[in-house]
Amino acid sequence: MKKKKLFGSITLAAAGIVFSAVLVSGFGWVRPSYAGGLNLGAKKPPVVFDAEANAFSKAFTEVAEKVTPTIVNINVVADAPENKEEEFFFFPFQNKENNTPKQMEGSGSGIIISDDGYILTNNHVVEKASKVTVGLNDKRSFEAKVIGTDPLTDLAVIKIDAKNLPVAYLGESDNLKVGQWVMAIGNPYGLSSTVTAGIVSAIGRGQLGLINGQTTENGSYGVEDFIQTDAAINPGNSGGALVDLSGAVIGVNAAIATRTGSYVGYGFAIPISLAKSVALDLIEHGKVNRGYIGVQITEVDAALAKSMGLDKPKGVIVQSLVSGGSAEKADIKQGDIILKIDGKEVNKSNELQGYIATKSAGTVVKLLIFRDGKEIERSVTLKSRDTDAKTEKISDKEDKKEEKAKLTSFTFDKLGMTVKNMTSKEKEDFKVEKGVLISEVKQFSKAYDQRLGNGLVIIEADRKKVKNVDELKEIFEKKKGNAVLLRVQDAKGNASFIGLDIPE
Secondary structure, eight states: HHHHHHHHHHHHHHHHHHHHHHHHOTTTOOOSSSHHHHHSSSOOOSSSOHHHHHHHHHHHHHHHHHGGEEEEEEEEEOOOOOEEEEEEEEEEEOOTTTTEEEEEEEEEEEEOOOSEEEEEEEEHHHHHEEEEEEOOOOSSSSEEEEEEEEEOOOOOEEEESSSOOOOOOOOOOTTTOOTTTEEEEOOOGOOOSSSEEEEEEEEEEOOOOOOEEEEEEEEEOOOOOOOESSSHHHHOOOOOOEEESSEEEEEEEEOOHHHHHHHSSSSEEHHHHHHHHHHHHHHSSSSSOBBBBEEEEEOHHHHHHHHHHHHTOOEEEEEBBBSSSHHTTTTHHHHOEEETTTTTOOOSSSHHHHHHHTTTTEEEEEEEEEETEEEEEEEOOOOOOOTTTBBOOOOOSOOOOOOOOOOOOEEEEETEEEEEEHHHHHHHHTTSSSSSSEEEEESHHHHHHHTTTTEEEEEETEEEOOOSSSHHHHHHTTTSSSSEEEEOOOOTTEEEEEEEEOOO
């Protein structure tokens, strides 16, 4: 009897084991239920963040959370722009009668800089606007008034009637480093509260032609001293914030470099140090009371530095002066090399322009200048721009008697340049009394590389007036193996200094 019970128990246990196997394996009879908490995927992530990595990631999320409420969406109605490739992204309203776009609707971004409604943005976002509407992060909408615009820096301030608004913290941009992490926050393509990240790719970017500024007798003038970043910036981001990982605004997003109208690798922001000074002037006066030195400057390259006696290329050279301007009154001369301003080194034209753009008229700045092999200091009191001021023209009061020239033209083979004596008609056309005309420059030659070209007049060489080809040839012979400083003039009367290496 006991054996039968034992056998029955064993049989029952075996049956239970088999039935369980059927349930587990399925055999197509019974489907297992996932409701019991079956884990899908691996049991742990392949990489476990350490505390430092988690803190780094958290910095981005906290900045996005804290700064986004201070960034606004700006919608405008404006007359149709003449430049259809403008970076500001427009959408036309069609005229019902003739189907011609009379007005356009556009969008951009802005930064709240005061709790009572002042907003910083780009000039190109609002300058032509007949109606400006601001959308806040909390979905409220307000009509805005344009307080002031500054085309030279592409900055503007608008105002909405609101109180207790979240305000962005405006940091400092003077100590930015290439490689530093940054985030761009704005409303590209009307997509509100968009955040992108990248690094500072370069600082002090200029001569990009992105700011039209003001048109003067010497061409268009705009202050370009950009922060370059690879954080994605697209149309509609204009006027938004470029911030560091502390959440401080260090730039105002302004433009993109593109052939397609969209982001292709990098964009540009206006340094906040400049933007703050412009915003204060616009709020207080409705315009910028900017000071000017009154000089036209260019960078110093290796050949120019060598011809001037500098140990290496540095500073910016004064090509011309505004007659009666601040620089002229402070004994600044054509050919001076400005090395520092208020103790700050300047090696690019836009570095000097960007610094001066933060100063008001009446401010005194100190310049360290290289002249005739020596460093000297000059104090300059900045003046307001005089719209009638003109750059100084070259005058020549020397004896007009000329010796009979032996050569009428000559080709400097190693330079790839041919020059000729000028006719009376050519002197009259160029408004010069003396000089040698460049008649040919070979492509990719030494002369070509130094921006010399057909139709330029060499009026000085090695700081000596040049009357004819013989004199120029003699100077070049003496400077073999060294660099010579040339002063050239174009048909419009614009003069500049150029350094040229003379081969042995």
